[in-house]
Amino acid sequence: MAASDASLAIARRSSWRDEECLELVCGISNAGGGRLILDADVDSRGAVKRRTNRTMKAIPGIIAQSLSLTCAVELVLDSGRFCLEVVIPPSPEPISYHGSFFFFRDGENHELDDEALDRLLQRDMEVDTKWELRPVVQASIDDLNMGLVTRFTGASRDTDLTQDLDELSAIELTLRHAGLMTGVGTPTNAGILLLHDHPHQYIPGATVRIGFFGSHGGTPIFEDEVFGSLIEQVHTTVELLFDKYLPEEDAKTTSYRLGTAGGHGRPPRDAVHEAVLNALAHKNYDSGTPIQVSVFTDRLCIDNVGRPPRTWTVAALLGRHTSRPNNPTLVAALRSLGIIDGWGNGISSIRLQCMEAGTPEPLFELRDDETMICFPMDSDSLLAASVARPDLPSNAPQVRTELPEVQLTARARAQAHDTSLTLNDEKVLAMIDIDGRLTAPRIAKNLNISESTVRRSFRRLRELGLIDRIGSDKSGFWQVK
Known part of the structure; x- marks a missing residue:
């Protein structure tokens, strides 16, 4: 207890x-x-x-x-x-x-x-x-990475903690208040995960497994396992993915190498970084199961044991929502380090980064006890052609195999008013559906259109009752109805 x-x-x-x-x-x-x-x-x-x-x-x-x-x-x-x-x-x-x-x-x-x-x-x-507050009695503060400890507590890196007992006492107090150490001087599970170089020695499954499966499932063709503190696991996983599993196209031969899906739709690095960080921060570590990253020739999938509240659907996950972390102590510590903002913006950030990079929007799946995010790496997926390629000639075919629900609703609403939406209207609507705080200048820059065009889309969408402005023009946001 x-x-x-x-x-x-x-x-x-x-x-x-x-x-x-x-x-x-x-x-x-x-x-x-x-x-x-x-x-x-x-x-x-x-x-x-x-x-x-x-x-x-x-x-x-x-x-x-x-x-x-x-x-x-x-x-x-x-x-x-x-x-x-x-x-x-x-x-x-x-x-x-x-x-x-x-x-x-x-x-x-x-x-x-x-x-x-x-x-x-x-x-x-x-x-x-809770799992994250349970003590790890086999470890002490001496077993932690002191570089990470001083970064978290703000202590001087030059302090000799074996001599300066007052400084050591202040560090331990800070860690206790953050839930990373108990009152008897032993790190908690959250403290080990965040501040220890080898958390898997104390926490089974505290690693990330990456596998390349080609065009089929089954046994991976090759694989890696990533160890280290939570922060190190995030950075190492992303580095491995983009250096080994998702290399860039070969400019000299114009051929595409392993994992690039013909060279189209490689997900943006920042979006993948955010997805890996989310998986590690919200994982159910009691499961003893590593984060699994599966790379296929046409998609990149990140799967972890742990999910948002069971009442949430994928639609709730994609919409505006409060932060409801599985590991609040761990998330609070990551927030104090400036690694995450802690406001439930991770999913919208991933979607927006994909849209701005001109790659297909990722797919999300919530299972009984798992959450999966899948980045398509296929140029014919979703809105890649319409949103990502504003430079295409006007007579080029617009490939659109599946539209988000918000755009289907918008088209039906426009038809009911005996009018139609322009392609720019749909693009603007898609972007503010992801993040209603986006400004006209930022949308214009990412869609390669003028600010006046964006503002005309705002007016049309508002007249059709598809969006509404919440708050002032300066500090408010757009809400998709």
Whole structure:
């Protein structure tokens, strides 16, 4: 069960005694985790004496054998004295020692009678510690990438944390407030994922797998697995995709190499970067399944276990919506780093980047427990011809195999008013359907038309009741009805 930093239990004993201390560990774990502080024998140079060293090495094994808990033991300074600190994780469900259940409260360890045990079991059923806030007791702040830690906390990179204890304390406090570390000095899952160089060592499946499948599914022709912190996984995945799996056309031979779908429709790098970041930030890490990126000759698909609220449809995902992350602590940390904005704009950003680059809009699919985004790499898909190629001669055929629902509705509304929409009207409508905050100058630049043409489209679409202006001309936005 969860416990706040302020309520994490701390017990102190002069030495380790198996029976008493195992009961204490059992009670602290049932109370939400905490620390057991033991006196340590050190010499004048701070070196641990033999007896204390033997105890320090033995305690984790004794606890694991008796209580099936993984506890870390470290030598720490506590109120100016060297002590052994036993870091005790919260138990996912109440545990017992020799058939008795204990609960540490108000500085004392209590053996629970039947009634108290029933209350503990009931509370355990009601409280669920989110995955990202669970402690990783095998790790400490020393195991984290200090470059990432100082980047997140704003600490000086030149600080020697082994000497400047005040700076170390300030860093740990910042990480605790962000949910990246517990009150007993162990990183949380979110902290490991964001700040550790090898999170897959603690979190099964915390990687990205990339495979090239050619024109068929089945076994990949070749594949890679990407490791590292979450930020490193994003950058490495995108680099691999564009350097190895989606190389640019060969200008000398005008031939197209692997994964470029005949050279047309290669998705924009920024859109793919945003899609990979979204997948890693919103993944259900309890699944133990890596992010899967599948490259075919005509599409690039990113699939992760994890989806928005079950009441959401694809239409809700594509429309304006609030940010509802699966991992709010992780997303908040990424937002503080400036990596994401945290306002639910990721999907609209991907769609807009594809439209501005003149590539087909990606397809989205929501399954029972998965989210997939697929970038078509086929020049005959969706609106690639009409939106992406304003330089085509007027007599060139406009390839349009499938229209978005908003444009089908617009055409039907125009026909009901005995009029029709121009191609520019449809393009403008498609762009503000993705992002209603787009201005006339930006739309004009991306569609290679004049601002006056865009404003005429605004007026026509508004007269037909297809769009409405919310707020002022300066700070408002367009809403597609």
